[in-house]
Amino acid sequence: MLDLRQVSKYYQTRTGSRQVLNNINLRVSKSERVGILGRNGAGKSTLIRLIGGSELPTSGTIERSMSVSWPLAFSGGFQGSLTGLDNLRFVCRIYSVSYSDVVPFVEDFTELGRYLREPVKTYSNGMRARLAFALSMAVDFDCFLIDEVLAVGDANFQEKCRQELFVNRKNRAMLMVAHDASMIREHCSRACVLENGVLRNFDDVNTAYDYYHDELRSSNTRYSLSLSVLEHPTTNAINTLLENTNITSLNSDTDQLGPNMSFDNQNERIVTAFYRQLLGREPDAIGLRTHSNWMQQHGGEDAVQDLLKMFLANDECRQYLARQDMSRLVGLSAEKAQAFDSIVSLGTHCYTATFLKRFQLKKFSSAFDWIFSNPSMIAHVIDDDFETFLDATQYSPVPIEQRRDGTDVNRVQHSYYKQAHGVDFMFNHHDVHEPKDYAYLTRCVERFRSALRDNAKTLFLLLRRETEHSIREFELIRDALQRKNEDVSFMFVAVANTPTHTGVARMDVLARDQNAVLSRFSGTSHWRTLDFVDPFDEFCLLRAILSNFSPTSKPN
Amino acid sequence: MFSNNSDTLVNAIAVQSRIVYALIMREIITRYGRHNIGFAWLFAEPMLFTVGVTALWSIVHTGDTSHTINIIAFAVTSYSTVLIWRNTIGRCTLAVEPNLSLLFHRNVRVLDLFIARIILEIVGITLSVITLMTVFVGTGMIPPPADILTMVGGWLLLAWYSAAMGLLVGGLCEYSEIIERFWHPIAYFQLPVSGAFAMASWLPPKIREIVLWFPAANCAEIFRAGYFGSSIKSYYSVGYVAVVCTLLTWAGLAAVKFISSKVEH
Numbered sequence: 001m002l003d004l005r006q007v008s009k010y011y012q013t014r015t016g017s018r019q020v021l022n023n024i025n026l027r028v029s030k031s032e033r034v035g036i037l038g039r040n041g042a043g044k045s046t047l048i049r050l051i052g053g054s055e056l057p058t059s060g061t062i063e064r065s066m067s068v069s070w071p072l073a074f075s076g077g078f079q080g081s082l083t084g085l086d087n088l089r090f091v092c093r094i095y096s097v098s099y100s101d102v103v104p105f106v107e108d109f110t111e112l113g114r115y116l117r118e119p120v121k122t123y124s125n126g127m128r129a130r131l132a133f134a135l136s137m138a139v140d141f142d143c144f145l146i147d148e149v150l151a152v153g154d155a156n157f158q159e160k161c162r163q164e165l166f167v168n169r170k171n172r173a174m175l176m177v178a179h180d181a182s183m184i185r186e187h188c189s190r191a192c193v194l195e196n197g198v199l200r201n202f203d204d205v206n207t208a209y210d211y212y213h214d215e216l217r218s219s220n221t222r223y224s225l226s227l228s229v230l231e232h233p234t235t236n237a238i239n240t241l242l243e244n245t246n247i248t249s250l251n252s253d254t255d256q257l258g259p260n261m262s263f264d265n266q267n268e269r270i271v272t273a274f275y276r277q278l279l280g281r282e283p284d285a286i287g288l289r290t291h292s293n294w295m296q297q298h299g300g301e302d303a304v305q306d307l308l309k310m311f312l313a314n315d316e317c318r319q320y321l322a323r324q325d326m327s328r329l330v331g332l333s334a335e336k337a338q339a340f341d342s343i344v345s346l347g348t349h350c351y352t353a354t355f356l357k358r359f360q361l362k363k364f365s366s367a368f369d370w371i372f373s374n375p376s377m378i379a380h381v382i383d384d385d386f387e388t389f390l391d392a393t394q395y396s397p398v399p400i401e402q403r404r405d406g407t408d409v410n411r412v413q414h415s416y417y418k419q420a421h422g423v424d425f426m427f428n429h430h431d432v433h434e435p436k437d438y439a440y441l442t443r444c445v446e447r448f449r450s451a452l453r454d455n456a457k458t459l460f461l462l463l464r465r466e467t468e469h470s471i472r473e474f475e476l477i478r479d480a481l482q483r484k485n486e487d488v489s490f491m492f493v494a495v496a497n498t499p500t501h502t503g504v505a506r507m508d509v510l511a512r513d514q515n516a517v518l519s520r521f522s523g524t525s526h527w528r529t530l531d532f533v534d535p536f537d538e539f540c541l542l543r544a545i546l547s548n549f550s551p552t553s554k555p556n
Numbered sequence: 557m558f559s560n561n562s563d564t565l566v567n568a569i570a571v572q573s574r575i576v577y578a579l580i581m582r583e584i585i586t587r588y589g590r591h592n593i594g595f596a597w598l599f600a601e602p603m604l605f606t607v608g609v610t611a612l613w614s615i616v617h618t619g620d621t622s623h624t625i626n627i628i629a630f631a632v633t634s635y636s637t638v639l640i641w642r643n644t645i646g647r648c649t650l651a652v653e654p655n656l657s658l659l660f661h662r663n664v665r666v667l668d669l670f671i672a673r674i675i676l677e678i679v680g681i682t683l684s685v686i687t688l689m690t691v692f693v694g695t696g697m698i699p700p701p702a703d704i705l706t707m708v709g710g711w712l713l714l715a716w717y718s719a720a721m722g723l724l725v726g727g728l729c730e731y732s733e734i735i736e737r738f739w740h741p742i743a744y745f746q747l748p749v750s751g752a753f754a755m756a757s758w759l760p761p762k763i764r765e766i767v768l769w770f771p772a773a774n775c776a777e778i779f780r781a782g783y784f785g786s787s788i789k790s791y792y793s794v795g796y797v798a799v800v801c802t803l804l805t806w807a808g809l810a811a812v813k814f815i816s817s818k819v820e821h
Contacts, residue, residue: 012818053662056817070660078657079586086585093578094661 002028002051002068002143002173007060009046009197020046022197023060028143030066033174035184035205037212038194044177045071047194048147051175066142066173072133080121084112084131087120088138095139102138109134109160130157137164143173181209202364206443210365213440267292270304278317280324322535323358340489344451346462346477347373350428351530355463359542367441367448370429375464375473377421379480382452386445388416395432398425452484459489461545465527466494466520471511474518482516489515491545496522505540509548517548575663579655579672598676599683602639606688609635625784629698633783634752636685637714637776641750642743644677644718648726649736652819659819666816667809670726674719682711702785710778713794716801717771723808730815751776756791764791771797 009021020043028034038044048071049055050062078087088106092099107116110130112123120128136144144165165174166187178184184191184205191208193200202208271291275283283291295303311317342363345352353369356362362369367386368378381389388394394415403410404425412427430437451458460481467473474492481488493507500506500522511518521544523537532538588597610631651669658664692698701707729736747753749766751773756764767773774792781790 049660052660054660055819068662070662079582081586081589082582086582090578090582091661093581094575094663096574 001030001063001065002026002175003061003063003065004051005061005063007050007057007062009043009050009055010058020197021050021057021199024197024199026192026199026201028173028175030142031171031173032190033176033188035181035188035191035208036175036177036194036199037179037181037184037191037208038177039179042194043197044179044194045147047199048145048175048177052145064143067140068143069136069139069141069145071145071147072136078120078128078131081119083119084110084116084123087131088116088135091135091139097139106131106134106138109137109164126154126157133161133164141172143175144169146174146176181212185209198360200363207364207447210440210443211363214365214369267295270295270307274307274311278311278320279314280320319531319535323538326536326539340459341457342451343459343461344448345369346378346460346490347371348375348378348462348464349373349529352461352463354530355538355541356461358538364447365440365444366451367445369444372423372426372428373417374421374423375462375469375476377417377423378462379476380417380421382477382480382484386449389414390442390445391416392432392438395427397431397433452481452488455485455487457489459491462490462492463541464492464494465529466496470494470520471518474511474516478513478516482514487515490517491548492516492518493541493545494518494520495527495541496520499523499525505537505544507541507544519544519548571663572668575665575668576672576675579658579664579668580676583672583676598680599687601684602636602643602681603684603688605639606632606635606684625788626698628692629783630780632685632688632692632698633780634776636681636688637772637779638747638750638752640678640681640711640714641718641721641772643681644674644715645722645725645739645743647673647677648722649729649739651726652730652815656819666730666819667723667812670723670812674722678715678718682715701783702787703782706782707779708782709794710775710780710782713778713797713801714772714775717775717797717804720801720804720808723812724804727808727811727815730819731811746770746772749773755780755788757789768792771800 004024004026007021007024008019010017010019012018024047026034036044036047046055050057052068052070053062053064054070082090084106085103088102089099091097092102107113110116110127112127112130115123115127116131120131123131146165174187176184176188188205191202191205193202193208193212200208200211202211268288271288272283274291275281275287291307295307298306343356343361344366345356345362345368347368349372350370353362353366367381367389373381394417396413396415398410398413400407409428410425411429411431412425412433414423414426417423417426427441430441432438432441452460462477464470464473470492474494477492478490481490494510503524505521505523508520509517510520521541523532523534523540525533525537527537532541584595584598588595593600610628613631614627648670651673652666655669658669659666689698689701693700725735725739729739749770751767751770756767756773756777759767768777768791774794774797777790777792778794780788781792
């Protein structure tokens with residue numbers, strides 16, 4: 001068994017101490033295969049090094065009651081002037097393995113022939129990889145650590161590695177780390193997602209995968225910057241930005257960042273760093289182009305400073321940074337742990353899911369997270385148990401020129417729900433004609449169903465603009481939910497159209513029935529459907545929601 | 557099998573010995589290769605040094621009648637003490653960087669890298685001195701030693717001092733490159749007070765006092781006292797050297813421990 005308890009890791013950088021891993025808990029039992037998904041810079045390699053034992057955690061404990069390999073496919077560790085066999089001899093000595101026993105295997109596996117007696121510095125990358133892999137297979141570990149391994153070498157070599165690892169050693173434990181999910185989906189029984197140094201455990205690979213996939217798309221990444229950067233947009237601040245984003249290692253990630261994300265030049269790197277650090281998201285194609293062109297034209301050191309000032313003057317940036325600071329101040333973690341295992345969005349647009357994500361309350365991707373819907377449609381979908389919802393014959397693609405909000409959104413119409421319930425561009429973000437996206441949708445539906453069916457502590461949440469029909473909408477959805485599960489917890493928050501003028505946000509309960517609550521929320525500022533003008537309103541909203549369900553004030 | 561339950565001391569020692577042995581074997585091959593005389597260079601190299609210096613001194617001091625001891629014997633017993641502290645400490649500077657990748661193996665620790673280099677260096681020079689003395693004594697060029705045990709004692713004390721300084725300087729170098737740049741001139745200017753070029757009894761009392769503040773000079777005195785016996789007058793304090801070495805060892809281990817947690821790869 002491998003047991004990590006509250007493991008944290010800090011590194012010293014020029015601009016101070018930087019947290020890479022935050023309170024990680026992970027347990028891998030004998031012959032279990034666990035995958036860890038995470039973007040570059042998420043802390044994967046650090047985690048693997050800590051587990052491998054080549055570095056020590058700043059705090060927390062790592063217990064190994066089985067032998068754990070060093071991180072596989074790491075192609076360093078060779079002394080260039082030594083021969084392949086000398087390197088093997090060294091590994092054999094430190095792991096007390098008989099050298100003569102393993103030489104035949106290494107010769108056979110690497111197919112390096114006489115090169116094994118030549119210095120490693122004369123090897124090509126492929127040859128090094130073969131040797132590295134063979135060395136780690138020569139020692140009989142109980143648990144293998146695999147760091148993006150099988151991406152090297154030709155198909156033949158990859159097949160051999162696969163055979164050795166997953167067939168010949170199928171009863172060994174494995175911990176696999178990757179930014180690309182395909183290996184993990186193929187070989188692991190369980191997966192975790194590592195984002196910003198926080199590890200989330202999931203029971204099965206697909207749930208983790210969908211969560212990770214959403215994460216990549218909306219990339220609500222948290223960095224350690226704070227509002228103080230607004231006051232001092234210095235070179236130091238810029239260096240922090242660039243360093244923390246791990247931007248130099250991004251190239252291998254391009255396939256995941258979309259077609260617009262190949263870094264042609266340094267400007268694009270800087271712009272991307274600014275987007276991630278100051279807006280907490282990946283740049284959109286237009287933004288990336290505009291800003292890097294702007295930098296191209298201005299040039300020089302000042303351009304970076306000026307760009308930073310432009311970003312800092314931007315409202316989205318101020319909001320994002322304010323949210324970071326407040327998150328730290330308010331420290332919501334204690335509250336969120338109490339009442340529910342998970343909170344699931346019911347639509348009716350992306351805000352509910354976005355809101356949950358911002359406060360790290362979103363545990364998995366579910367059916368209504370990223371689609372357009374309305375109350376009558378939601379009720380129908382639940383009554384219908386998603387049958388019409390998943391009926392692929394109802395899907396019709398939206399031609400690009402008819403997309404209202406941009407070419408990457410408004411993707412697919414659902415004919416029935418458009419006609420009968422007036423929902424336009426239902427599948428806004430996913431092209432459900434694609435088998436990949438359809439499979440994602442099916443899994444999301446399955447998770448929603450089981451959340452509703454099981455008596456797990458799930459809160460179904462809907463944040464929606466207040467209308468004169470709010471009470472009817474609330475009843476419609478509540479009844480549909482209760483027909484499936486009498487004990488369901490449901491909360492409908494109608495966000496008022498006009499802010500309060502008292503300088504304090506306000507939440508009123510309009511209706512309450514068993515575990516279903518309809519509330520009216522008015523912030524101190526306008527709600528812009530995806531955020532409030534004043535980000536503090538969002539905190540008030542969150543606290544108001546949670547206080548409704550805290551153990552002391554729990555209804556009935 | 558490789559053990560993960562290094563919770564008993566015996567186990568831990570077994571693992572560490574294995575690692576240090578592997579590192580030493582690896583170091584020998586990387587440094588000397590398999591060509592020509594191979595690892596024999598380990599002691600051939602310091603031997604050449606000693607022979608060269610001995611020859612040089614013999615020529616320079618020909619006809620010098622102020623001291624009545626055998627100049628060859630003096631050169632061998634003195635210069636070898638310089639070799640041991642200078643080479644051992646020198647090997648410990650920048651010992652981590654080229655071996656960083658080895659730290660991927662959990663049981664390989666920064667301390668092991670230093671220990672391996674220290675052992676290798678001390679063993680090499682010791683072998684070279686034994687060989688040289690045997691040859692010189694065998695051919696009658698120098699008289700046999702008076703008291704071998706005292707020689708061994710002085711030698712071990714010097715080895716201890718070199719190992720402790722190696723850890724300290726090696727650790728500090730890893731912490732800051734400036735230390736590494738400073739170490740070489742410091743080592744150079746330490747030569748006059750190393751006790752290698754003159755016996756303490758030849759020095760005026762005031763200078764002698766200063767020279768004997770240095771552990772290396774004390775060790776050289778002990779080593780020579782063992783070789784020449786009562787025919788010379790020696791000045792040294794074993795207690796003083798032991799106390800200094802204990803403090804240096806503690807500081808050296810602390811420095812290595814400190815940098816171990818900082819090493820990133």
